[in-house]
Amino acid sequence: MSPARVAAAALALALAGRPLAAQSDSYAVPLAPTPAAGAARGQARLHYAASPFGIAVTVDGRASYDLAITLTGLPAPASLGRYGVIVAWAVSPDLSLWQPLGAVSDGTTTLGPVALNKFLVVISAETTAEVTTHAGPVLLRGYSPSIWLQSFITHPLFRGVN
């Protein structure tokens, strides 16, 4: 099985094991810390990228969002190894695409746009802010609200949970 399929399967398992509540905020991406950054907390908020139409979409109709990423308790990058900066990424669910968004720090940083139908937001430590390939430890991660668009077979009703 390819790494991408393994990752997709892992994501599906993570979703299946999580209580499926009505997703009432189409724009919030809670960010959960990994053990590498246990004290970190964060959330990304999706805003349509600037557009004369009020809502921004690509030519093929994908929503285009800026991400206002708010973080606290980030570790110093150097405390994790030879890293100099914390970087945010938009990542396709199968992990095949990592779109670097730019450097982040404690506080709110607005980055983007991101025009993926479904995506993960990943915060990692990297050597520089200009990296194009993810290499450092992941500190936080979260799912776009659209990740919750799943086939009905993932619904608790069909998993014996009510």
Add this chain to the structure above:
Amino acid sequence: MRWLRLAAVVVPTAAAAQQAPAHRHDMPGMAADSMAMPIPMPAGMKMLPGLVGLLPGGGAFLPGAGLDPGGLPLAQPSRLTRVKDGDTLDLTAMLARREINGHTFAMYAFNGQVPGPLIRVPQHATIVVRFRNHIDLPSTVHWHGLRLDNRFDGAAGVTQAPVAPGDSFVYRVQFPDAGIYWYHPHVREDIEQAMGLFGNLLVDAPDRDYYSPANDEQVLTLSDLLVNADTLIPFGREDPDFALGGRVGNLLLVNGERGYALTVHRGAVVRFFLTNVSSSRTFNVSFGGAPIKVVASDASRFEREELVPSVVLAPAERYAVEVRFERPGHYALVNAVQAVNHYRGEFEAAVDTLGLVTVDTAAAAPDYARAFANRRTNAAVAAGIAPYRAAFDRPPDRQFTLTVQVTGLPLATVQFMSIDTAYYAPVEWVDGMPDMNWLSTGRQVRWIIRDDATGKENMAIDWRVRRGSVVKLRIVNAARSFHPMQHPIHLHGQRMLVVARDGVPTRNLVWKDTVIIPVGATVDLLIDASNPGDWMLHCHIAEHLGAGMATVLHVE
């Protein structure tokens, strides 16, 4: 339409839900069983088993019941009608035959034309329009976006009584602002507008340099029509059907026809005036990769012209865009969106070709390449907005919440909505579940504008402001409801600025009369309440309006 988890909702009893819509129709002019046709479903999807055999309650309606469409006059394309200050125009709503996709339908037309006559008029003119209603429903004419005398706004039940079939009404129509506007009935828009009663008003500014130079101008209406093979899907006679998501057609039309075609010379710059006249569909159109510059919207030019990849139009919105066709060849006018497949839990690209622009090898003259490359800053627009900036950041004067209540929907609909996919798309671009949508009517679905301060809803809201005041209105489109959906909110007779969305200030302002509010979003509007009278504010999804989603702003 989505499937949704039950939230703040009036939950129907199972018995009521089972009883509700299982009526057979006695549709005039058609066999009763003809209403039992399955409505078109998205590819690979079938009607829910629990819904098979059910029909929307309240009877069915199609124009020209009992008439042979072949005996009706064939609708003609829109013709340019130039008028000047003081002129009088006759406008007749009538039955007409339309040939669409090789099929013949009895539908409506203004003066025998679809779209209705393109009325081109100088800014600041006043004209008289003698409207005659020769269709089989009461009707009016609403002059969408115009800041005219309240008596002539055409809002049935607010500014005038509906014009009965065979009767007439005289409108006095003023044009204080330049740009692209449109007219349509304000009675059962879900039927009358969808069946062809719409037309554009193109208001010319005295300034010849108001827009950049262009080699051609095209006025296009975008709409859709719901058919099953050679049959129109009937409308709810007493109340709108498709009340949850609005009627989304499966034939996309430009100026009421399939297959729009335009031929231009190489390098031509074409200014398109686009109007979304559909009941519910939001469009995302582009021109085969040709660069698009957006220059104006509902009621003014933008502060700054911008290059855009595509043009997003919610129902009733207008945009003026300039497109340069640099090289010879074919440029497809397409509507490209991301549909939601609820069964597979995936987004799927949905692309419809609306037409084709053919660019020949002869060079366009004059060559406007340089003017097209220049993105204007419209100082006059910014200067006109400047006096309002002081109010941008002040607290809202009013806050409305948009939501919905349902009762008596089919049990299968309620059950399946309760096991939704846990995701609410901010914008529904297509109807993902037309069977459930079709079976929801205005009797079962009540769309709501709620005044947060008083709790009053829709027409019970007492909203009064003084003439000349600047009103900051915040509208929240609640995500937690039975069926959250985007709403194109239209305010009659005034102009407004969208000063912020979800707290993010708008960087490039334009005067609007219709604003799209996605699910879960908040918009801050600044209303220039300069025009006295009683003015409707409502959702321009025709079925949502028909299901109650309207209130009135009283400007005293």
